[in-house]
Amino acid sequence: MSDPLLEGVEAAAAEKPRQRYLLEDTGFDEVPKKYRKFYRKWRGGGDALAPNEVICPVCKVVIRSSRELRPGDRVYCMPCMSRLVVVRSEHGTLEAHVAY
């Protein structure tokens, strides 16, 4: 069952313009150079995801976008060739689900 309060917050957030991000190469070397800035390695326990990032559930790489991510967005994981959809988890965080 969906939470009407959460839906209201989601709807309000959707109306706000998205924050933009200038991506820089993080040293991720598993894709061609032109795509490297869109990915980074997950650094473990002390790491945190920015609003423009989600973890790929298939290969555990962090996927980055040039804009703030919101539920329903499509993202691609090039290192493992997956197409994903961003969803809001039950904990309120953003996560990616594979879209076959």
Place this chain on the structure above:
Amino acid sequence: MSVRPAAPFDIHDLEPEAFLAEVHSFEFWFQAVEGYLTGLTWGHQPDAVEASFTEIERDRLITVLCNYCVGETAALEGASGLIAIAPTHLAKVFLSTQVADEGRHLEVLLHRLRDLGVAQPEAEVERRASRSILLFRQRLIELVASRDWEAAIFAQNVILEALEFAVFHSHAQTADPITREVLQGIIKDERRHIGFGENELGRRLATAPHIRARLGRVKSELDHLVLDALEETMQSIATPQDERHRLSRAYLESVERLGFAS
């Protein structure tokens, strides 16, 4: 007239067909592996210094690497056989890159065995390989020979690759520096292989759900071989019990995402 600046390119704006064409291409593969293999010799920095091992440590590492060689040989033989029955040209081209990856993996692992003092690595692999991984290899080759695309891709690119991805990742955390570097290079290749398998099967299951029952039978048949091989390897590299549970979970996650309960 004012001109708005063009939005910067974002990979996630690609149409799905364009994305799939890009990541399955030989061109993509070539530029990807160039990033992490350039400058390496036999999968590691040429000036890397060998660690000192006790005889027991060296012997255990040799056994583990022999089992890895069987897994990589199975994937090499499986991927090359699958090219003939791949249903699309994108899948054929991707599998040709996987064949190159698997051949490299086998080569660097055999070379690592020589570094560790094994005079005849191929004979040593035959002598030490575990029964479960040998049976898995035999079954995979049978599935490929029967031209069962879905079952063979499931066995190879989902089950075998998920096992290797989890085990290599864990082993690399505690391995000596040269073995770690060799394994880390292999893991980078494995990301493509597991993703190809899961996405290829996920798309086929969505359009042909009747194949699910057949794949469920393949999973039931191969699960115990994979979990036995996992357990044997974890014992050889002295993996703590909680890490063994985590690895088993990691292996099962990918098959669960495809809708197969553990």
